[in-house]
Amino acid sequence: MKDLIFKAEEISVKLSYLKGASEVIDLLSDNLKYCVIADAKVLEMHQDFKNRLLEKGCLIFEVEEAEKQKNLETYSEAIAFMQKNGMNRHDCLIGFGGGAITDLTGFVASSYMRGIKYFQIPTSLLAQVDASIGGKTGINFGHIKNFVGSFYNPAQVFICADFLETLNEQEFLNGFSEVIKHSFITSKESAEEIKKTSQEILAKDADTMLRCIEESIQIKAQIVASDFREKGVRKYLNFGHTFAHGIESVNHKNPIFHGHAVIIGMLMALKYSKELGFLQEDSYKLAKDTIGHFNYDFSNIELDAEEIFEAMKSDKKNTKAINLVLLREIGQPFIYEEKSSEKLKTFIKEFINDFTK
Numbered sequence: 001m002k003d004l005i006f007k008a009e010e011i012s013v014k015l016s017y018l019k020g021a022s023e024v025i026d027l028l029s030d031n032l033k034y035c036v037i038a039d040a041k042v043l044e045m046h047q048d049f050k051n052r053l054l055e056k057g058c059l060i061f062e063v064e065e066a067e068k069q070k071n072l073e074t075y076s077e078a079i080a081f082m083q084k085n086g087m088n089r090h091d092c093l094i095g096f097g098g099g100a101i102t103d104l105t106g107f108v109a110s111s112y113m114r115g116i117k118y119f120q121i122p123t124s125l126l127a128q129v130d131a132s133i134g135g136k137t138g139i140n141f142g143h144i145k146n147f148v149g150s151f152y153n154p155a156q157v158f159i160c161a162d163f164l165e166t167l168n169e170q171e172f173l174n175g176f177s178e179v180i181k182h183s184f185i186t187s188k189e190s191a192e193e194i195k196k197t198s199q200e201i202l203a204k205d206a207d208t209m210l211r212c213i214e215e216s217i218q219i220k221a222q223i224v225a226s227d228f229r230e231k232g233v234r235k236y237l238n239f240g241h242t243f244a245h246g247i248e249s250v251n252h253k254n255p256i257f258h259g260h261a262v263i264i265g266m267l268m269a270l271k272y273s274k275e276l277g278f279l280q281e282d283s284y285k286l287a288k289d290t291i292g293h294f295n296y297d298f299s300n301i302e303l304d305a306e307e308i309f310e311a312m313k314s315d316k317k318n319t320k321a322i323n324l325v326l327l328r329e330i331g332q333p334f335i336y337e338e339k340s341s342e343k344l345k346t347f348i349k350e351f352i353n354d355f356t357k
């Protein structure tokens with residue numbers, strides 16, 4: 001087990017890196033009353049863990065379809081469940097599931113009796129490296145994603161490798177794109193390490209995964225802490241994202257994995273960095289090969305140059321020029337203002353022509 005404490009805005013968030021699910025149970029206090037908001041599917045796949053929670057006396061509120069039910073109705077059912085079971089402000093809520101559940105749980109915790117303590121047990125890789133870190137909570141409102149929410153940090157996040165075992169390959173890779181992104185904006189060594197350990201990563205080796213996740217969270221935490229209001233370095237976390245938002249917009253009727261769009265977006269940003277003469281051929285090759293070691297399935301992603309370009313242009317952040325995060329070298333991101341629409345459009349067209357899904 002490994003603990004890391006980093007200072008968040010208003011409280012300290014303890015991150016515990018654990019190999020086995022039973023270690024999570026051992027860390028729960030016998031003197032606290034817990035209510036777990038859980039993804040029913042994940043709970044079913046981890047029956048032993050469910051039994052241990054029940055033995056510990058935890059109340060469990062199960063959610064069948066996490067993303068579909070990340071809404072006001074489920075929010076109010078969870079509140080009613082907690083009230084009926086006598087949860088008060090000295091008790092503790094736990095979120096167990098992917099990002100949809102950790103977002104919902106954070107929002108319930110932030111508002112139940114004006115805010116109670118809560119822990120997160122993220123079970124998808126995306127939730128472990130991203131959604132459960134940073135204190136953003138929320139639910140969807142109608143068709144608008146995360147329209148209602150708050151900033152409210154958990155007291156503790158248990159990152160446990162055991163849960164990744166049941167995650168399917170593409171869900172796993174969806175979360176892994178965040179790890180790859182953090183490595184590309186940080187250092188060449190970090191990218192080389194991912195490439196070197198790709199087999200262990202794909203086999204979800206616990207030590208390798210915990211090391212990757214810890215490094216990734218540390219990179220994000222450092223960047224966010226040094227630029228909370230996104231005036232400078234925090235923008236680098238958008239590496240690949242301007243292109244990715246264009247791709248997601250083209251595919252809005254047929255939702256695709258965000259992480260997969262980010263991977264294509266990063267491939268575009270890498271190639272554009274090279275074509276503009278910033279990134280050297282060997283570094284470009286290293287980054288591209290690193291991604292190539294992972295079996296991303298892009299087959300259902302539609303790519304249309306014209307539409308991607310239009311969506312990028314209509315992004316409210318791109319008023320005069322299109323702002324792209326590019327790389328001078330792996331680990332050296334910078335903001336490039338592209339004023340020539342024609343040049344960028346031609347690049348996107350050529351990229352798509354050469355791209356094999």
Ligand SMILES: NC(=O)c1ccc[n+]([C@@H]2O[C@H](COP(=O)([O-])OP(=O)(O)OC[C@H]3O[C@@H](n4cnc5c(N)ncnc54)[C@H](O)[C@@H]3O)[C@@H](O)[C@H]2O)c1
Binds near residue numbers: 041070123132137171
């Ligand atoms: N708060 C933030 O900063 C933040 C950041 C990024 C994303 N998000 C939110 O996170 C959500 C996306 O996260 P997600 O991809 O984890 O979504 P999710 O919670 O819907 O989980 C995706 C799928 O994986 C399944 N799953 C989760 N863990 C599993 C496991 N261990 N084994 C098998 N199946 C498992 C779930 O049942 C679900 O079907 C979105 O709602 C998004 O808005 C929040």
